[in-house]
Amino acid sequence: MIMDDKKRTEISQLGEFGLIDKLTADFKNGNAHTKLGVGDDAAVIDAGRGLLLLSTDLLLEGIDFDLTYFPLKHLGFKAVVVAISDILAMNGTPEQLTLSIGVSAKFGVEDLQQLYDGVRVACEEYGVDLVGGDTSASVTGLTLSMTAVGRVEKRRVAYRSGAKLNDLICITGDLGAAYMGLHLLEREKRAFEGHANPQPKFEGYEYLLRRQLKPVARLDIIEALRAADIVPTSMIDLSDGLASDLLQICKSSKCGARIYLNRLPISRETYALAEELHADPVVAALNGGADYELLFTVPLAMQEQVMALGGIDVIGHITAESTGAMLVTPDGSDIALTAPGFK
């Protein structure tokens, strides 16, 4: 029936976000407990004294991961990080997780055990309970679908929509390393294709591999913010890349932004590999994605308190919507931020 349609719009014409907007435009939320549906990192459900957070992610073999170089145990760990990162991005504490898997005949029980070992290690590390899932045969590759549930006090929830004029734009960790790690793995895969006993060269770039193969969910930051009683005015996790994710904040908060190129946190290893590959480390930082760091805004008056937490950089500030989202280069020129479309 797919070919019967007279009109056909390519998904790439809309982009991922445009597609979701279009597909969900006619849906109306009617349950009293539903506080927020599609459009933020997680859905928000009233749960008596607090708010319940719900978020779901899909990881598909051949698109989101390549088992040639991605060990199954690491994949299991990463699946948990990807899922709970959205709960953290609402300033919440992840508590439960469901994992559904579609598996083809090439996988044995021992393979899946490795995958679940990684899931278990991550669940233990982040204090999350695996509470359900579905298992299906698959005619093709491995499919992972995760749903994370978390909680947050009503007064502490951080939406994408709360950024205010002059708020500081803060970022945790560093950017672009996961993306450079992926490039390194892809390069070594190509170099050793067909070799029976590949000996890939990763010396000096272990940090980049770790960022790609074992990303960290920033539960520590959420706990530090809570301990310091700091509530971000807006927050998002860096899964699509700084440019795309900051544009989401601007769109939801109806504001602009100015971020400064020389304040972007980029690791030494990211610079080094970018140089070796003749790539631009700033592009990796802006568009690389999969860092799973947090991007958030706080009122200007909180600068000292936030900096005192450590591991957080202020990279710019919120401006009026009319000025757009700009990257300011060291020579003082403005470059409008743009985001790649559907991946």
Place this chain on the structure above:
Amino acid sequence: MIMDDKKRTEISQLGEFGLIDKLTADFKNGNAHTKLGVGDDAAVIDAGRGLLLLSTDLLLEGIDFDLTYFPLKHLGFKAVVVAISDILAMNGTPEQLTLSIGVSAKFGVEDLQQLYDGVRVACEEYGVDLVGGDTSASVTGLTLSMTAVGRVEKRRVAYRSGAKLNDLICITGDLGAAYMGLHLLEREKRAFEGHANPQPKFEGYEYLLRRQLKPVARLDIIEALRAADIVPTSMIDLSDGLASDLLQICKSSKCGARIYLNRLPISRETYALAEELHADPVVAALNGGADYELLFTVPLAMQEQVMALGGIDVIGHITAESTGAMLVTPDGSDIALTAPGFK
């Protein structure tokens, strides 16, 4: 890395349930709000005055549906039914839903719009809010992953584990029709393969097609049970087939069961097509699955109250664990119920 392992156990050796048991054996739940994890229709989370229910399902093209004859709008509707049926099976009211999709290049926006139209119609029919999802490209077929959230009063939750000796085994609707509908669609697909303009013959079997292509979630039964203040001692939805699902109740409740062949509700159309195809309608009823009816137990004293609701059949009763789960034929002989393994 998949081939490196010395030991390899085929998934089919464990079966789906055995696989899940094995993979999740070492997971420990630590959150105070987690009341029940893996092992029932839905996870149970404390939500202040009530309980929150969480359930997830995966539908994969080529395994769970065939787009040759499954219209996308119907698939969207069915995805919602599959997801919320697990919430109903805990005696809960479904409230929220997330839907993630993996889509390959063969799908245009209009195709996905059809899918979401079906999702929307079902969400409206059952009063469920679509609150999130993830969209990914796919190198192969269509992947759907749904997570449903619902609520239930603490005193009304129905686990699989609560069936007691002499409880009545009740069933809603009829069994095996969805399975016979699938057989009919597969037969017509084979008959018309390669035809430019197929004219499949479905006359007289519209009911079977509807049961396969547009299944019903029994929210009406849950509401009727609540109105009559009847709380089932145990409940499960009929997704895998009566035999498999009743065995789940027996396993969780540590009990046996006796059900009577001549009390199984089987539709006239199911009998008719089974005869035409030289198939056994009882096998369709026991092992067909995908009926999305409810199987539940109530104390013997409630028989009159339950029968007064209408549309419910009592097919047998709960026995001691040592007697096993038996199907009693009209001539009085017992046949032990068995369930097919991993699908």
